[in-house]
């Protein structure tokens with residue numbers, strides 16, 4: 001009896017020890033590292049503990065880039081489905097609102113192309129996941145069915161159905177330009193003999209324009225100060241306004257021609273930070289860039 005009790009306690013202790021180490025490893029832990037961190041556990045006891053934790057779905061195995069297998073705490077919601085579906089669902093769930101590319105799913109799951117496509121199709125049919133075509137790329141990205149994709153996928157205020165809403169951008173540039181021009185005119189008329197004051201009083205805080213747009217209900221969509229800043233950056237490139245170091249803007253003197261830079265899609269692109277030649281998101285694969293170049 002005493003021997004049986006001792007073995008049971010020993011199994012529980014082994015599991016607790018393994019679980020504690022895996023829990024502390026945010027990115028998961030490979031077998032070699034786990035072995036070196038549990039020197040007191042005999043090989044068989046360690047393996048039994050791992051098998052038991054995998055069997056009770058407290059842990060999962062994931063493939064890290066480079067093919068190394070890692071143990072991770074299973075944070076995934078359990079779904080009815082095959083083991084492959086559980087793994088793929090877990091990876092998509094982990095990606096949260098940013099979604100995950102098919103290559104990352106293949107690397108993370110170790111499934112071959114055929115298994116992966118079959119599993120994705122099944123999860124889509126069960127309405128557990130959906131695909132999103134992210135802005136700036138033609139490649140599909142996977143996200144949980146009930147999850148709202150974040151701005152880096154949808155493009156935010158300036159995109160509608162993954163299409164750059166140039167009409168909205170042009171309207172906002174025009175409103176900002178007119179507002180600033182009217183302030184400049186007023187500053188000149190109010191201070192006819194003082195160039196310094198004319199200049200100072202023609203500067204406006206961007207928040208003032210954002211407030212004007214909100215109050216006049218010019219847009220049906222909410223416009224944040226960050227969104228307005230992106231519009232102002234385009235207007236600065238266009239040469240219709242200038243911005244000084246404290247962030248205030250003012251209208252430039254009127255010009256006759258409009259620079260093509262006003263419509264460059266990168267100026268309002270939410271994935272500009274991730275866009276590099278040769279990357280998944282790149283100017284070469286970008287439909288907006290192709291269309292813009294074609295329009296020059």
Ligand code: SF4
Nearest residue numbers: 136266269275283286
């Ligand atoms: S080329 Fe410009 S618009 Fe296209 S993804 Fe890159 S930054 Fe965005």
